[in-house]
Amino acid sequence: xxxxxxxxxxxxxxxxxxxxxxxxxxVTSFGTNSTIQFPIQGFTLDWYxxxxxNQSFVNSFLLSLQIAFWGTVLALLVGVPAAYSxxxxxxxxxxxxxxxxxxxxxxxxxxxxxxxxxxxxxxLQFPLIQGLLLGHFLICLPYVIRxxxxxxxxxxxxxxxxxxxxxxxxxxxxxxxxxxxxxxGIFASFMLAFINSFNNIPVSQFLxxxxxxxxxTSLMNYIEYNYDPSVSALSVILMLGTVVxxxxxxxxxxxxxxx
Amino acid sequence: MSYVELKDIRVSYDHKNDILKDLNLSIEKGELVSLLGxxxxxxxxxxxxxxxxxxxxxxxxxxxxxxxxxxxxxxxxFGMVFQSYALFPHxxxxxxxxFGLKLRKExxxxxxxxxxDILAITGLEELGDRYPKQLxxxxxxxxxxxxxxxxxxxxxxxxxxxxxxxxKLRVAMRIEIKRIxxxxxxxxxxxxxxxxxCFSISDKVAVMNKGIIEQFDTPEEIYKNxxxxxxxxFIGFENxxxxxxxxxxxxxxxxxxxxLSTRQWETDKRTGTIRPDDIDIVTGTEPNENNxxxxxxxxxxFLGKSYQYEIETPIGALLVNESDDVIYQVGDSVTxxxxxxxLIIV
Numbered sequence: 001x002x003x004x005x006x007x008x009x010x011x012x013x014x015x016x017x018x019x020x021x022x023x024x025x026x027v028t029s030f031g032t033n034s035t036i037q038f039p040i041q042g043f044t045l046d047w048y049x050x051x052x053x054n055q056s057f058v059n060s061f062l063l064s065l066q067i068a069f070w071g072t073v074l075a076l077l078v079g080v081p082a083a084y085s086x087x088x089x090x091x092x093x094x095x096x097x098x099x100x101x102x103x104x105x106x107x108x109x110x111x112x113x114x115x116x117x118x119x120x121x122x123x124l125q126f127p128l129i130q131g132l133l134l135g136h137f138l139i140c141l142p143y144v145i146r147x148x149x150x151x152x153x154x155x156x157x158x159x160x161x162x163x164x165x166x167x168x169x170x171x172x173x174x175x176x177x178x179x180x181x182x183x184x185g186i187f188a189s190f191m192l193a194f195i196n197s198f199n200n201i202p203v204s205q206f207l208x209x210x211x212x213x214x215x216x217t218s219l220m221n222y223i224e225y226n227y228d229p230s231v232s233a234l235s236v237i238l239m240l241g242t243v244v245x246x247x248x249x250x251x252x253x254x255x256x257x258x259x
Numbered sequence: 260m261s262y263v264e265l266k267d268i269r270v271s272y273d274h275k276n277d278i279l280k281d282l283n284l285s286i287e288k289g290e291l292v293s294l295l296g297x298x299x300x301x302x303x304x305x306x307x308x309x310x311x312x313x314x315x316x317x318x319x320x321x322x323x324x325x326x327x328x329x330x331x332x333x334x335x336x337f338g339m340v341f342q343s344y345a346l347f348p349h350x351x352x353x354x355x356x357x358f359g360l361k362l363r364k365e366x367x368x369x370x371x372x373x374x375x376d377i378l379a380i381t382g383l384e385e386l387g388d389r390y391p392k393q394l395x396x397x398x399x400x401x402x403x404x405x406x407x408x409x410x411x412x413x414x415x416x417x418x419x420x421x422x423x424x425x426x427k428l429r430v431a432m433r434i435e436i437k438r439i440x441x442x443x444x445x446x447x448x449x450x451x452x453x454x455x456x457c458f459s460i461s462d463k464v465a466v467m468n469k470g471i472i473e474q475f476d477t478p479e480e481i482y483k484n485x486x487x488x489x490x491x492x493f494i495g496f497e498n499x500x501x502x503x504x505x506x507x508x509x510x511x512x513x514x515x516x517x518x519l520s521t522r523q524w525e526t527d528k529r530t531g532t533i534r535p536d537d538i539d540i541v542t543g544t545e546p547n548e549n550n551x552x553x554x555x556x557x558x559x560x561f562l563g564k565s566y567q568y569e570i571e572t573p574i575g576a577l578l579v580n581e582s583d584d585v586i587y588q589v590g591d592s593v594t595x596x597x598x599x600x601x602l603i604i605v
Binding site: 168172 | 336
């Protein structure tokens, strides 16, 4: 019994360590001071208004949304068929290919960002938007392959075979039988990839340029010269967005199924 | 020529070991043929070759004199029932059953009528709007069967369809399958490793071992006259002993005992075998008479309606099932009679 109480206290401290800073951010976003201070002096919602008045925030937010969305869509278009063939066909070096596809989640973000910068911007001289899209597509791809792949592996392979015997071509079987049964995996991987792309700093930082800034970059630029609670307010908005997404995933699939 | 013909089918995955070795099989129209054998014998592979899920390296496959060897699986349109049932989880029972008909672009009222009919035959009328996960194992099995049958296939293929059911349901379902199969007169191939299930349902049985068919006969013939030692062992012959052939119908065991057989055997067969049920423990017979051996009881096992004795004899240990009229003790000396008309030479 004593041991369990000790454990509970320890767990409580860990949670506090993780959540108190976030809580402080939330509190400071309502402060009336012109710099971020804790505890706050008065209560105001002005800083939330300031976030939406700031054109560079709004523009980079919209850009981040679009890049994350289209990057994820591209990743799904490539990743779902890739995950399917990795799960269903005994391709030579299958495990090696699987690990390779997951490498962007293991290699430090800075390294990924820098190597993409070298390749996409310097070597290929890609236009900025296309370069960003390609970079974020690569960030999203591992999540799609991993999550959709495990969903396909859990699907009984004989339901495809039975659909062939009933007259489906392989493509029809994939569309009519496989896809409807992996929608949960596709949805989950979409959410995960989207969040990761949206929150990614290194790749966005390396691949953005004049006039094309992603939200995390523009936030960092802003903090360099200003230290007002609108940064806190923006952070709260982003946290809320992520919490809502996670809540939706939890309600539809359960977080356990994708981690 | 038979309705279904497999000719010299060879399947190999690595070009070294053959999964199927020049397999030949002929099935008549309307027959239910079982492929029986232990796991790894090639029975499922044979079924998958028939279905078109595996392309054989060599050989030909014909149905109704049409060569289907190169015809892809989705154009063969055979009905197939899988061990896992393989129902589409996202579709209702009615949609599952209608799946194959919709692909054939049949008219909606035709589809509805056919689905209704097959659901009635398989006893599923009430369950059409449910989803597979709301059904019991036996009900899922019926759906899988209905889905395979509704497309009016030339062949019905069943891959261990009963092995996921509990013992009671298994017996009920196999009677059900046999009833529907003979009612519709559909030529069927049934894969199983369960001897009893196979004998009860089949018109003919192919006993398979290591990629070849050891024997292809009616269940009665296989039960009474196994042609090879493998078949004998697989269907419950447990006593085997080496013999030398003296002349037609006369064999000699290692200890000199003469065994007479009332039947004719191929001259190269040398192993005597008999079921534990067919050996009698006798009294009042001289141990050195023909077809008798003496021995000592080593182990006694209670089987319910009988006892099984393991008896050490000069020709090897023999298993004998005897009724409980006389109960022998471990260590007793007994004389065994191996009747000439029950002795099988393989």
